Amino acid sequence: MPDPTAAPRWQPSERYPDPAIVALDPAFRKYHLPLSAVERLWHGSRWGEGPVWLGDARCLLWSDIPNNRVLKWEEETGAVSVWRKPSNNANGHTRDREGRIVACEHLGRRVVRFEYDGAITVLADRFQGKRLNSPNDVVVKSDGSVWFTDPPFGLYAYYEGEKAEPELPHTNVYRIDGRTGEITLVADDINHPNGLAFSPDEKVLYIVESRSEPRNLLAYDVGPDGKSLRNRRVFYACRPGETPDGFRVDLDGNLWCGWGMSAEFDGVRVINPAGVPIGHIHLPERCANLCFGGRHRNRLFMAAAQSLYALYVNTQGVKGG
Numbered sequence: 001m002p003d004p005t006a007a008p009r010w011q012p013s014e015r016y017p018d019p020a021i022v023a024l025d026p027a028f029r030k031y032h033l034p035l036s037a038v039e040r041l042w043h044g045s046r047w048g049e050g051p052v053w054l055g056d057a058r059c060l061l062w063s064d065i066p067n068n069r070v071l072k073w074e075e076e077t078g079a080v081s082v083w084r085k086p087s088n089n090a091n092g093h094t095r096d097r098e099g100r101i102v103a104c105e106h107l108g109r110r111v112v113r114f115e116y117d118g119a120i121t122v123l124a125d126r127f128q129g130k131r132l133n134s135p136n137d138v139v140v141k142s143d144g145s146v147w148f149t150d151p152p153f154g155l156y157a158y159y160e161g162e163k164a165e166p167e168l169p170h171t172n173v174y175r176i177d178g179r180t181g182e183i184t185l186v187a188d189d190i191n192h193p194n195g196l197a198f199s200p201d202e203k204v205l206y207i208v209e210s211r212s213e214p215r216n217l218l219a220y221d222v223g224p225d226g227k228s229l230r231n232r233r234v235f236y237a238c239r240p241g242e243t244p245d246g247f248r249v250d251l252d253g254n255l256w257c258g259w260g261m262s263a264e265f266d267g268v269r270v271i272n273p274a275g276v277p278i279g280h281i282h283l284p285e286r287c288a289n290l291c292f293g294g295r296h297r298n299r300l301f302m303a304a305a306q307s308l309y310a311l312y313v314n315t316q317g318v319k320g321g
Contacts, residue, residue, distance in 0.1 A: 010284040013037045020282040028270060028279035036312040038281060041073055042080045048303035052093035052101065053293025060293055062303045063090050065160045073308060089154060089161045092137035097144055097320060104135035106154025106161035111135050111146065123176050124183050130167040137195045137246055140320055141202055143226060144178025149193035173207060175227060186229045190218065195246035200253055200318045206235060208245060214238040236275045241265055246289025250315040256300060260286030268302055283309060292317025
């Protein structure tokens with residue numbers, strides 16, 4: 001009888017180039033290191049999400065949402081341990097421009113910041129007196145402002161949070177002012193907003209609309225004030241079966257997107273700034289989210305459903321991503 005705890009059937013490539021890395025357009029060859037292969041670093045999560053790289057500690061943190069914990073992978077030894085449990089069903093993570101970890105909590109229905117001394121500061125848990133739904137993903141702009149999405153995924157069942165009725169719409173994206181802490185609504189027209197990230201020049205904010213049929217990757221121009229959004233448009237219209245989730249942007253403005261949910265689509269899809277898919281990294285399971293890390297921000301860490309994967313690439317993630 002098969003072992004139910006065994007990792008999904010997968011073997012690292014013993015040949016270069018790794019056949020799991022596919023160029024959909026010749027432009028992708030610039031970013032593909034032929035002598036780098038996909039590595040599985042760990043297996044054992046229930047639903048992996050929200051990775052963030054800590055260069056000063058040489059480790060990666062990522063969420064295992066249903067198991068109510070945040071895990072830590074150490075670059076030096078490869079050891080994996082529990083960094084935070086219970087985690088309030090934490091999902092997305094990032095670091096602010098002072099190096100502090102910022103996290104979205106489903107169960108806590110809040111966005112929090114971890115201070116240097118270990119204290120936790122609540123950055124947002126309400127808007128106009130009403131409780132947030134279940135903050136999902138987060139990014140910090142160079143001015144110190146914190147931008148996050150707030151779909152009600154954590155309220156739908158006793159799995160990623162606590163079942164409850166939403167108090168706010170399922171369409172909202174918010175901004176927290178880095179200086180005053182003021183929370184403002186920057187978008188209210190997205191059907192369950194999910195992953196988000198800025199272009200390298202921070203003039204465009206990309207957001208996944210995860211309950212449109214099919215899903216869309218949206219783009220908004222950032223207003224001249226740096227605090228508002230305008231000119232909503234579909235950046236990439238997904239085909240049926242394509243389900244983008246979390247993503248990050250490299251220095252050339254390419255979007256590296258967690259993708260699934262089928263054998264054809266599971267993995268990471270790379271889309272250039274013109275909205276054209278140029279590459280795909282195939283994984284044996286859905287990739288929910290990812291980040292760039294390592295000494296030169298050129299190692300792609302991919303949080304998949306049950307496993308953590310990594311791949312060296314010939315580009316760098318934008319700072320703060």
